[in-house]
Amino acid sequence: MTDTSQQFASDNYSGICPEAWEAMAQANQGHQRAYGDDEWTARAADHFRHLFDTDCDVFFAFNGTAANSLALSALCQSYHSVICSETAHVETDECGAPEFFSNGSKLLTAHTEQGKLTPASIREIALKRKDIHYPKPRVVTLTQATEVGTVYRPEEIQAISQTCDELGLNLHMDGARFSNACAFLGCSPAELTWKAGVDVLCFGGTKNGMAVGEAILFFNRDLAEDFDYRCKQAGQLASKMRYLSAPWVGLLQNDAWMRYATHANRCAQLLADLVKDVPGVSLMFPVEANGVFLQMSEPALAALTARGWRFYTFIGAGGARFMCSWDTEEARVRELAAAIREVMAG
Amino acid sequence: MTDTSQQFASDNYSGICPEAWEAMAQANQGHQRAYGDDEWTARAADHFRHLFDTDCDVFFAFNGTAANSLALSALCQSYHSVICSETAHVETDECGAPEFFSNGSKLLTAHTEQGKLTPASIREIALKRKDIHYPKPRVVTLTQATEVGTVYRPEEIQAISQTCDELGLNLHMDGARFSNACAFLGCSPAELTWKAGVDVLCFGGTKNGMAVGEAILFFNRDLAEDFDYRCKQAGQLASKMRYLSAPWVGLLQNDAWMRYATHANRCAQLLADLVKDVPGVSLMFPVEANGVFLQMSEPALAALTARGWRFYTFIGAGGARFMCSWDTEEARVRELAAAIREVMAG
Amino acid sequence: MTDTSQQFASDNYSGICPEAWEAMAQANQGHQRAYGDDEWTARAADHFRHLFDTDCDVFFAFNGTAANSLALSALCQSYHSVICSETAHVETDECGAPEFFSNGSKLLTAHTEQGKLTPASIREIALKRKDIHYPKPRVVTLTQATEVGTVYRPEEIQAISQTCDELGLNLHMDGARFSNACAFLGCSPAELTWKAGVDVLCFGGTKNGMAVGEAILFFNRDLAEDFDYRCKQAGQLASKMRYLSAPWVGLLQNDAWMRYATHANRCAQLLADLVKDVPGVSLMFPVEANGVFLQMSEPALAALTARGWRFYTFIGAGGARFMCSWDTEEARVRELAAAIREVMAG
Amino acid sequence: MTDTSQQFASDNYSGICPEAWEAMAQANQGHQRAYGDDEWTARAADHFRHLFDTDCDVFFAFNGTAANSLALSALCQSYHSVICSETAHVETDECGAPEFFSNGSKLLTAHTEQGKLTPASIREIALKRKDIHYPKPRVVTLTQATEVGTVYRPEEIQAISQTCDELGLNLHMDGARFSNACAFLGCSPAELTWKAGVDVLCFGGTKNGMAVGEAILFFNRDLAEDFDYRCKQAGQLASKMRYLSAPWVGLLQNDAWMRYATHANRCAQLLADLVKDVPGVSLMFPVEANGVFLQMSEPALAALTARGWRFYTFIGAGGARFMCSWDTEEARVRELAAAIREVMAG
Structure with missing residues (x-):
């Protein structure tokens, strides 16, 4: 799969x-x-x-x-x-x-x-x-x-x-x-x-x-x-x-290592930017690499999971880790951000 | 290389x-x-x-x-x-x-x-x-x-x-x-x-x-x-x-594992067959898998090495190990056998 | 020594x-x-x-x-x-x-x-x-x-x-x-x-x-x-x-193990009893075995050390451990208790 | 015992x-x-x-x-x-x-x-x-x-x-x-x-x-x-x-370490001297420290064991190790030597 x-x-x-x-x-x-x-x-x-x-x-x-x-x-x-x-x-x-x-x-x-x-x-x-x-x-x-x-x-x-x-x-x-x-x-x-x-x-x-x-x-x-x-x-x-x-x-x-890392970082930054104004969502750490750590309510995380999104939760209740990689698609980042906005509104 | x-x-x-x-x-x-x-x-x-x-x-x-x-x-x-x-x-x-x-x-x-x-x-x-x-x-x-x-x-x-x-x-x-x-x-x-x-x-x-x-x-x-x-x-x-x-x-x-092993074994057997009558060469062990162990004189081994052939020597003086693999070419086996025959004749 | x-x-x-x-x-x-x-x-x-x-x-x-x-x-x-x-x-x-x-x-x-x-x-x-x-x-x-x-x-x-x-x-x-x-x-x-x-x-x-x-x-x-x-x-x-x-x-x-353990425990209990009413001294843990853990001020501990008493300090500032053993002398327990009382008064 | x-x-x-x-x-x-x-x-x-x-x-x-x-x-x-x-x-x-x-x-x-x-x-x-x-x-x-x-x-x-x-x-x-x-x-x-x-x-x-x-x-x-x-x-x-x-x-x-080692060595040497002419007994190694290694027949060793003597056997058939220590008694060395002579004669 x-x-x-x-x-x-x-x-x-x-x-x-x-x-x-x-x-x-x-x-x-x-x-x-x-x-x-x-x-x-x-x-x-x-x-x-x-x-x-x-x-x-x-x-x-x-x-x-x-x-x-x-x-x-x-x-x-x-x-x-x-x-x-x-x-x-x-x-x-x-x-x-x-x-x-x-x-x-x-x-x-x-x-x-x-x-x-x-x-x-x-x-x-x-x-x-x-x-x-x-x-x-x-x-x-x-x-x-x-x-x-x-x-x-x-x-x-x-x-x-x-x-x-x-x-x-x-x-x-x-x-x-x-x-x-x-x-x-x-x-x-x-x-x-x-x-x-x-x-x-x-x-x-x-x-x-x-x-x-x-x-x-x-x-x-x-x-x-x-x-x-x-x-x-x-x-x-x-x-x-x-x-x-x-x-x-x-x-x-040919510097592929740098291009890919830059891409992954940019995707993470994009995700952070897209959700930063969503009520109830807060960044747990500054986004400096390819991971985004969001503080969200348990029900919101459950709703996100129910929609099929996969991520790890850690560091106490309410946190979720979203990792971007060399091949993360920007469109998927936007979809994820939209999903987060929706579950928080729901 | x-x-x-x-x-x-x-x-x-x-x-x-x-x-x-x-x-x-x-x-x-x-x-x-x-x-x-x-x-x-x-x-x-x-x-x-x-x-x-x-x-x-x-x-x-x-x-x-x-x-x-x-x-x-x-x-x-x-x-x-x-x-x-x-x-x-x-x-x-x-x-x-x-x-x-x-x-x-x-x-x-x-x-x-x-x-x-x-x-x-x-x-x-x-x-x-x-x-x-x-x-x-x-x-x-x-x-x-x-x-x-x-x-x-x-x-x-x-x-x-x-x-x-x-x-x-x-x-x-x-x-x-x-x-x-x-x-x-x-x-x-x-x-x-x-x-x-x-x-x-x-x-x-x-x-x-x-x-x-x-x-x-x-x-x-x-x-x-x-x-x-x-x-x-x-x-x-x-x-x-x-x-x-x-x-x-x-x-x-699709049984590739078996085909390849059979091929490697066959190449080893071929090598053994081709050199078994070469004077001064003797098989150290029966050839049952993909390796051939030949007893040969040190000068003969040196001559073989000088011609560019690579192999490991072990178990006392005079022995050489030739390994065949899934992609060994039969033509190369024949070349090697010929080379062995030549160095022994030399 | x-x-x-x-x-x-x-x-x-x-x-x-x-x-x-x-x-x-x-x-x-x-x-x-x-x-x-x-x-x-x-x-x-x-x-x-x-x-x-x-x-x-x-x-x-x-x-x-x-x-x-x-x-x-x-x-x-x-x-x-x-x-x-x-x-x-x-x-x-x-x-x-x-x-x-x-x-x-x-x-x-x-x-x-x-x-x-x-x-x-x-x-x-x-x-x-x-x-x-x-x-x-x-x-x-x-x-x-x-x-x-x-x-x-x-x-x-x-x-x-x-x-x-x-x-x-x-x-x-x-x-x-x-x-x-x-x-x-x-x-x-x-x-x-x-x-x-x-x-x-x-x-x-x-x-x-x-x-x-x-x-x-x-x-x-x-x-x-x-x-x-x-x-x-x-x-x-x-x-x-x-x-x-x-x-x-x-x-x-002949149950020597039990007699000695009982003696050591009793010495520890005696020490605790003798100092429990000393102002500024408090027991950190109930005395159930052969150790007494006292909360005391740093200067008091320093004064005790200056008088030649030896003990370990641990668990943050102010704590001191006094251990009794099979051969602890009751008279020494009383001397130690008196010394503690004195340094706290000092 | x-x-x-x-x-x-x-x-x-x-x-x-x-x-x-x-x-x-x-x-x-x-x-x-x-x-x-x-x-x-x-x-x-x-x-x-x-x-x-x-x-x-x-x-x-x-x-x-x-x-x-x-x-x-x-x-x-x-x-x-x-x-x-x-x-x-x-x-x-x-x-x-x-x-x-x-x-x-x-x-x-x-x-x-x-x-x-x-x-x-x-x-x-x-x-x-x-x-x-x-x-x-x-x-x-x-x-x-x-x-x-x-x-x-x-x-x-x-x-x-x-x-x-x-x-x-x-x-x-x-x-x-x-x-x-x-x-x-x-x-x-x-x-x-x-x-x-x-x-x-x-x-x-x-x-x-x-x-x-x-x-x-x-x-x-x-x-x-x-x-x-x-x-x-x-x-x-x-x-x-x-x-x-x-x-x-x-x-x-006071050099006790040296006196004891000298004693143990001397006992070993004594044992070796006492048995060296016994037919069928041979020293396996020169006696330089406190151990004596004797080559003897299996039946002889068994006979020695049957008389109550204890020793380790090692290095193939027929060998026995006799160790002397700081407190080995010379009289016992002589008894052992006599016993060896007897079992070999037996």
């Missing part, structure tokens, strides 16, 4: 974009060396180095669960802890994957402002305990864009990075929607990562037009020592790697 | 077969629910249940490393051990993945005959130690077809299964090349698995025309309890699951 | 009680079989079975960190979760040990009333999420007596156990101060454990007069399958086991 | 020696700070630094299983491997503990000469595979004295250490019977460890007169970073640490 009313449920309900598909088709010619020793993987890695304007180490994992968990486990030991936001995906939606991959590293949740960690909230958690009976903080993980659709500015990341330096913490970025953050800010990928002090970025492709294959970029290359072995042991080394890397070539080579 | 001389290096150097590709293309329409809650995944699971003629539990993992390691970790605890052959892929080529996923289960290697475990070799290892200072044997894992290209007969599997029952061991089958075994024996998949006492099969697709997406089939469904959580936590739950499952629909629905 | 002013800092600052010491001395005769195959270990296990009036499985671990972590890991898999109180020792003071031993099981903290979980608070956490992206709740762990010095009544445990049954959860009890709970309630150990539905108890000896050697009692013996292997693999099988088990014989055989 | 005929079964069947007992008795005065922050632990650590003539980092664990496993896990990551001898205790008798603590590091067994690794055997294993599909060798572990009662000379350790340096491997020593090696060689502890290139030593006390409490000495102090957290998380931090450390003070302060 390819129900268009599901278009706003999640950005991972979408398919593969034409550029990624075409690259896969090209890659699907004849035999290629396995395990990343192929030309497509080399090309994709080079595209990343060019895009980020630095000689980073590049790896590929099958999905975001693994990419983030492997990266975090490379940044700390089992008796260390990872500071994340209360709403961080690694904390709320990974079924304990970071703890599994790291063999027990504890996640410590810090308060956020509009879904974003701050130097103060990090400091509070990092300094709360200094004794051996509590896992020693060693990593901070940010999600860019955040799980509530907000975006860290370069100076916010820099401030956090500075705090990390003071406290001896590594800085990891979960970039499942990194493209959307770049599109919103108009910043270069470098400005949002290594130039701001990020050690490792997990750059998500799945939510922006790929099937599988998140990229893990180590700007701090010391931390990447033997990371290829880590990937292999953890079941994240693809034999036919070209099918993970070629789509990245497709996405990166 | 799509060098045809690499065709015999590994069966995972090959690409995606047309049937799998076409199914992915069809699956790539519009939005679909994520995490396996889509129609393609349901269809693929049903195809497996039909093919195996039983109501088994079906899961998908990204690759064989993970599929086998997750299955094994579901069959034992960390203080248990897994009996495998000395040449088992899980022992020799997974960088400790089974130990990682299980948090420490030890692999105990047993002697083999032509790459195959026997009831006697299993019994020897299982009964060697009965004290608490040695991890308690809990699982036997077979590879079908084996790493040296031989195939377990149904009665061999039954005999092993009986031994497992006597000793309280679960029986796992690594079926990276299960298709090739079926093709060789002309047996039904059921006869080679649950009817012979296999608890869990990891059915490989990657080496038979897919990009990613090994299937894990639990015939003993009690052992599958909460296995979906295990996959998720271990980074093996694809969000866009349809791209792992649809190719299986393509492979299974 | 054997500073008596440290007497109230922790109940693990105390030494070995005479009965435990004497039993160790007796055990220290000649050679004995290792790894628990000795007569003292058999005797200790029998004492437990007699004391609890049931044929439970008994194991010994070196400390509470390991005893609780091993027990929890036997009750769930890595992708399951453990419901505990916000103040549970396993959550706040074990440096991620439960996560380490279980290879990633997440602890989910529930609200408490006076340090105690309730059926409602457990239900809230257990039912919050039912999807695969969140670790499935599988265990509830209670601390008896709690970390804030309160004690679960048998009917409270029964109610929790009933909730566990409804929700498919195993029930574990961290009994680091189980003796103190028994002493306070005048209940039999059986009433507070298996008769109330507890599956596994970790019975602490260290805080009641032993050096090392917590006991793990499985009332639900199915859950103890191969637990001896688990202990061995995790570094918790003592070769000279008699030195862990003999002290238990000493503690249990 | 304190059966003297068990005296030769294992050196961990023995009790606590007077010096260790007396130190425990002294330590058992009043209250002491917990978790190693006490005076006895400080004193013990200083004794080690003095004995080894270097400023090493000293930790204590409850037993050898944990001490060695924790040390190894500090020297490598889960995707690394540990090279050990075929007969290494960590490989054969720890129920997968090293794999558990390290979350999957594989042990690779190398050939030995009289139970000892050599530069050549290490090199063979370390260089066998250099690809990502095999866990990367990162540590060598030696047992000193070995499991078959032989002893590495300083120059042998130096040669191994040199090989380790060349290959990028850390060097760990399992010193469960380190005392016996020192006694045999007449070398200083320093000569056998850091001066010969050992990074970490696990110095065993249990087999030489203690109850619990193996010491872990990091000569390469960089490798000890946050090792205290590792011990805590893994359930190896004793709250009443003084009972682990005080016995070491007792053993070390």
Whole structure:
């Protein structure tokens, strides 16, 4: 069932974009060396180095669960802890994957402002305990864009990075929607990562037009020592790697990644604009990426569902999340907005 | 580089077969629910249940490393051990993945005959130690077809299964090349698995025309309890699951899986036939699946390499492995055979 | 330094009680079989079975960190979760040990009333999420007596156990101060454990007069399958086991465990009685076991410290914990009370 | 049962020696700070630094299983491997503990000469595979004295250490019977460890007169970073640490450790001397520490057992291990020797 009313449920309900598909088709010619020793993987890695304007180490994992968990486990030991936001995906939606991959590293949740960690909230958690009976903080993980659709500015990341330096913490970025953050800010990928002090970025492709294959970029290359072995042991080394890397070539080579992210963001903005004056509807967070979070009454949400619209509800009663993706149709955004207006009027 | 001389290096150097590709293309329409809650995944699971003629539990993992390691970790605890052959892929080529996923289960290697475990070799290892200072044997894992290209007969599997029952061991089958075994024996998949006492099969697709997406089939469904959580936590739950499952629909629905395996086996047989009378060349193992293992002199192997042919050498001096795959060209087999004849004559 | 002013800092600052010491001395005769195959270990296990009036499985671990972590890991898999109180020792003071031993099981903290979980608070956490992206709740762990010095009544445990049954959860009890709970309630150990539905108890000896050697009692013996292997693999099988088990014989055989717990409780009660009318001092929790938690001003606490008294502060500003142990001297309790009265007057 | 005929079964069947007992008795005065922050632990650590003539980092664990496993896990990551001898205790008798603590590091067994690794055997294993599909060798572990009662000379350790340096491997020593090696060689502890290139030593006390409490000495102090957290998380931090450390003070302060090891060695030598001319009995290994390994016929061993003597048999048919300990009585050695002579004559 390819129900268009599901278009706003999640950005991972979408398919593969034409550029990624075409690259896969090209890659699907004849035999290629396995395990990343192929030309497509080399090309994709080079595209990343060019895009980020630095000689980073590049790896590929099958999905975001693994990419983030492997990266975090490379940044700390089992008796260390990872500071994340209360709403961080690694904390709320990974079924304990970071703890599994790291063999027990504890996640410590810090308060956020509009879904974003701050130097103060990090400091509070990092300094709360200094004794051996509590896992020693060693990593901070940010999600860019955040799980509530907000975006860290370069100076916010820099401030956090500075705090990390003071406290001896590594800085990891979960970039499942990194493209959307770049599109919103108009910043270069470098400005949002290594130039701001990020050690490792997990750059998500799945939510922006790929099937599988998140990229893990180590700007701090010391931390990447033997990371290829880590990937292999953890079941994240693809034999036919070209099918993970070629789509990245497709996405990166002509800026498709940016066009799609911009499109998704614009759709989200459109939706927000269209409903902002609807009585009884309020935006829960500023719309900075591709998600719109609306506070609406339970009956209104039920009515929307009854009309066939699909979306996730979360953060207490009355909230609904609408996600736009690379292939969201503007006409459907307008239909959804109209439906919201109608159920609120009803 | 799509060098045809690499065709015999590994069966995972090959690409995606047309049937799998076409199914992915069809699956790539519009939005679909994520995490396996889509129609393609349901269809693929049903195809497996039909093919195996039983109501088994079906899961998908990204690759064989993970599929086998997750299955094994579901069959034992960390203080248990897994009996495998000395040449088992899980022992020799997974960088400790089974130990990682299980948090420490030890692999105990047993002697083999032509790459195959026997009831006697299993019994020897299982009964060697009965004290608490040695991890308690809990699982036997077979590879079908084996790493040296031989195939377990149904009665061999039954005999092993009986031994497992006597000793309280679960029986796992690594079926990276299960298709090739079926093709060789002309047996039904059921006869080679649950009817012979296999608890869990990891059915490989990657080496038979897919990009990613090994299937894990639990015939003993009690052992599958909460296995979906295990996959998720271990980074093996694809969000866009349809791209792992649809190719299986393509492979299974018109017996493409069997045609391709038969083709690969036939190419291997052809190669063996063409070189068997070449002086100085000898077959190391009977050719029952898609691999040919030749004993040749080091200079001959070097000469072959110098002509551009690619292959792996293993098991002491002089051996070379040539793998055929779903797309191996018969003409190339003949060229390779001719080249072998020439270098041996040279 | 054997500073008596440290007497109230922790109940693990105390030494070995005479009965435990004497039993160790007796055990220290000649050679004995290792790894628990000795007569003292058999005797200790029998004492437990007699004391609890049931044929439970008994194991010994070196400390509470390991005893609780091993027990929890036997009750769930890595992708399951453990419901505990916000103040549970396993959550706040074990440096991620439960996560380490279980290879990633997440602890989910529930609200408490006076340090105690309730059926409602457990239900809230257990039912919050039912999807695969969140670790499935599988265990509830209670601390008896709690970390804030309160004690679960048998009917409270029964109610929790009933909730566990409804929700498919195993029930574990961290009994680091189980003796103190028994002493306070005048209940039999059986009433507070298996008769109330507890599956596994970790019975602490260290805080009641032993050096090392917590006991793990499985009332639900199915859950103890191969637990001896688990202990061995995790570094918790003592070769000279008699030195862990003999002290238990000493503690249990003439009810020394109960006398000491009663003494410690009485000292705590005395302290509470002596300071309850001091202006500016208030009890934070009812004194039911061997701990007294006082709300006092920061300057008062500082003054107390300046006089050489040692104690831990926790739960926000102003709180101080004073622990009594098997060897606390009543005269010292009175001195401490007088000192508190003085600093508050000062 | 304190059966003297068990005296030769294992050196961990023995009790606590007077010096260790007396130190425990002294330590058992009043209250002491917990978790190693006490005076006895400080004193013990200083004794080690003095004995080894270097400023090493000293930790204590409850037993050898944990001490060695924790040390190894500090020297490598889960995707690394540990090279050990075929007969290494960590490989054969720890129920997968090293794999558990390290979350999957594989042990690779190398050939030995009289139970000892050599530069050549290490090199063979370390260089066998250099690809990502095999866990990367990162540590060598030696047992000193070995499991078959032989002893590495300083120059042998130096040669191994040199090989380790060349290959990028850390060097760990399992010193469960380190005392016996020192006694045999007449070398200083320093000569056998850091001066010969050992990074970490696990110095065993249990087999030489203690109850619990193996010491872990990091000569390469960089490798000890946050090792205290590792011990805590893994359930190896004793709250009443003084009972682990005080016995070491007792053993070390007047060279009791050396006297006892010398005694045990001498008893073993005596046994070997007394039976060496018995027809049908042959020494399997040179007697260099406190164990004697005799090749005898099965019926002779059975006859010995029938007379009540206890010992372990291993390494194929006909072998028996007799261990001497700190409290072995010379008279009993003579009785055993006479019994052996009799059963062989019988």
